[in-house]
Amino acid sequence: MEIPARGFDFVLNMASFLLVYLTLGSRRGLSLQPMVILQNLVKQYGSQTVVNDVSLEIRQGEFLTLLGPSGCGKTTTLRMIAGFEHPTSGQIMLDGEPILKTPPYERNVNTVFQNYALFPHMSVFDNVAFGLRVKRVRKADIRQRVGDALKMVQLEEFAGRKPDQLSGGQKQRVAIARALVNNPKVLLLDEPLGALDQKLRKQMQVELKHLQKRLGITFIFVTHDQEEALTMSDRIAVMNGGVLEQVGTPKDIYEFPETGFVAEFIGETNLISGVAKERNGSSVAVDCGGTLLRGAAKNEVSLGGNVLVAVRPERAKLSLQPDADAGGTDIAAEFTERIYVGSSIRTMVKLQSGASFAVVESPDRLIDAGAGDRLYVSWKPEHAVVLKR
Amino acid sequence: MRLSFGRKFGVFYASLVYLFLYLPISILILYSFNRSKLNAVWTGFTTDWYVRLFHNDSILEAAKTSLTVAVITTIGATMIGTLAAVGMYRYHFRGKIALEGLVFLPIVIPEIVMGISMLALFSQLKVSLGIMTLLAAHITFSVPFVMVVVRARLAGFDKNIEEAAMDLGAKPWTTFLKVTLPVIAPGVIAGALLTFTLSIDDVVISFFVAGPGSTTLPLKIYSMVKFGVTPEINALSTLMLLATLLIVLFAERLQQKEK
Incomplete structure (x- = not known):
């Protein structure tokens, strides 16, 4: 009689697991469908295409960053999700529902604006209460929820102040509380840390990230600061000229850039141009002016086509003698200059092609070399990425 | 301490400026309390002229017309001007600059031209002159002023x-x-007060568009002056001055509060 009992137990366990999963899932929104879907989004102003065929899926609870230089269409994309701009074509789905016909004031998303956009004539409390008041939430509930929201951003004592009596960081927090108090499905943040000084900015980055983790709300964050994007995001969508260049985790984006733009925009990188010669699995050999360099190619690289080999400065190594273990990536260069950056030393060398190449060295393992000296640059093959031009 | 010639001259010059500004008004106020019917000799203090003023039906009637017109003009022009300014600020469209210019042009068009042109328009349309034409004219010339003030606030x-x-x-x-409205409120209120003062003391345009039953206070004074300036007019002018000053003071208080 043991086996049926165990079987029954198993069924019971499964059932309770399913129940817990379903209740938790429905409450926290852990559904399998993405929270936000952008489908072939296009935005044109006259003849100018600002956002060009952007498709992207953002999961529930994800911290996604739209990263790119100014004018790349990241803010326009965010504003289309918020409802302030209407796409020329394409569709936006929020939690499974198309929302393009929904006006901004009926979309269950909230925005933190770049300049905070606090209501100057209202106190901090009234600012945060605004969204609840227009939705006619009961007065007692408003007091409770605004109080909680202010506590969350550590501004309880500032409830009675006007925005112009607050510092930049405090205004920022009010803006976040004002948006989050409405329990949005998605929080949109348009360069919210852009106006803060460096130190406060770093601190707010961490705070925001923790807040997002704790609340489990989907964040879509717009920034042009690649370091900020790497620090905070679960995934980064890199945009350039209205086009989505690459979407991936910070590690993916940094270690395996798919385009030359991504490689150069995220961190610093050395790009050596050449022609793809042969392919061996994911490894591609590239002829760079006579020297054969190997690197990993994630996307398609047509043999015989112009490509770029990307190497991060901190992945490259300098030596006085050719390194036999370098696996073929050992190229001659000439020392040009050394730049002291504090935590590291940046050494610039000139390749035989005339292109300059940066290497980050640690201060305690410096090569003894001066201007004009002959050196060898090497890196492990897996640290070089081959990109389409 | 001896003053240099330059300083002495400066004080003298400044005194002259203030004298010219405030002497006429002081005389006007002074003679409104003069017992004599002539504005020439002081014969003693009295408040009779004020009492008589409040028993003069035609003046009271004119005051009522003026106030009615001013209040309705203020409400109408402030609403139209504010919405127009917000609309002009918010939307971008072809020919916006030209349209903005055309709205503000009436501020510099000579009042007499405005008056005559409105009279011409009303007679063309066969509209009989009265309180309605007066309102239409006042609202029309006030809207650009409201727009200018509100636009400055919107900047x-x-x-x-x-x-x-x-x-x-x-x-x-x-x-x-x-x-939007609370934030631009100081501009809107300033525009409204400006409109009120413009409407209540307008003579030139009102002269052309007012009908027989819709004489405003300034028009009434103007017609009374034709038979000589009486202390009664002095009293009336003093009251108008007082009312205007109160409005300006009120506006100033509002501005102070804002800060």
Whole structure:
């Protein structure tokens, strides 16, 4: 009689697991469908295409960053999700529902604006209460929820102040509380840390990230600061000229850039141009002016086509003698200059092609070399990425 | 301490300026309390002229007309001017600059030209002159002033706060009432007060468009002066001066509060 009992137990366990999963899932929104879907989004102003065929899926609870230089269409994309701009074509789905016909004031998303956009004539409390008041939430509930929201951003004592009596960081927090108090499905943040000084900015980055983790709300964050994007995001969508260049985790984006733009925009990188010669699995050999360099190619690289080999400065190594273990990536260069950056030393060398190449060295393992000296640059093959031009 | 010639001359010059500014008004106020019917010799203090003023039906009638016109003009012109300024600020369209220029042009058009042209228009349309034509004219010449004042206030307006309001669930009209209007309120109030003072003391345009039953206070004074300036007119002018000063003081208080 043991086996049926165990079987029954198993069924019971499964059932309770399913129940817990379903209740938790429905409450926290852990559904399998993405929270936000952008489908072939296009935005044109006259003849100018600002956002060009952007498709992207953002999961529930994800911290996604739209990263790119100014004018790349990241803010326009965010504003289309918020409802302030209407796409020329394409569709936006929020939690499974198309929302393009929904006006901004009926979309269950909230925005933190770049300049905070606090209501100057209202106190901090009234600012945060605004969204609840227009939705006619009961007065007692408003007091409770605004109080909680202010506590969350550590501004309880500032409830009675006007925005112009607050510092930049405090205004920022009010803006976040004002948006989050409405329990949005998605929080949109348009360069919210852009106006803060460096130190406060770093601190707010961490705070925001923790807040997002704790609340489990989907964040879509717009920034042009690649370091900020790497620090905070679960995934980064890199945009350039209205086009989505690459979407991936910070590690993916940094270690395996798919385009030359991504490689150069995220961190610093050395790009050596050449022609793809042969392919061996994911490894591609590239002829760079006579020297054969190997690197990993994630996307398609047509043999015989112009490509770029990307190497991060901190992945490259300098030596006085050719390194036999370098696996073929050992190229001659000439020392040009050394730049002291504090935590590291940046050494610039000139390749035989005339292109300059940066290497980050640690201060305690410096090569003894001066201007004009002959050196060898090497890196492990897996640290070089081959990109389409 | 001896003053240099330059300093002495400066004091003398400044005194002259203030004398010219305030002497006539002081005389006017003084003679409104003069017992004599002539504005020439002081014969003793009296408040009779004020009492008589409040028993003069035709003056009271004119005052009533003036106040009615001023209040309705203030409300109408402030509403039209504010909405127009907000609209002009918010939307971009072809020919916007030209249209803005055309709205502000009436400020510099000579009043007499405005008056005559309105009279011509009304007679063309066969509209009989009366309180309605008076209102139409007053609202028309006041709107550009409201627009100028409100527009100045909008220059420092952060458009994002309107988007923030909508983002938080406020419909466009709620956004206007709860966010836009309170922020530009000092400009709107200043525009309203300006309109009130413009309307209540307008002579030239009113002269052309007022009908027999719609004489305003300034028109009444103007017609009374034809038979000589009486202390009664002095009293009336003093009261108007007082009312205007109160309005300006009120406006100033509002501005102070804002800061």
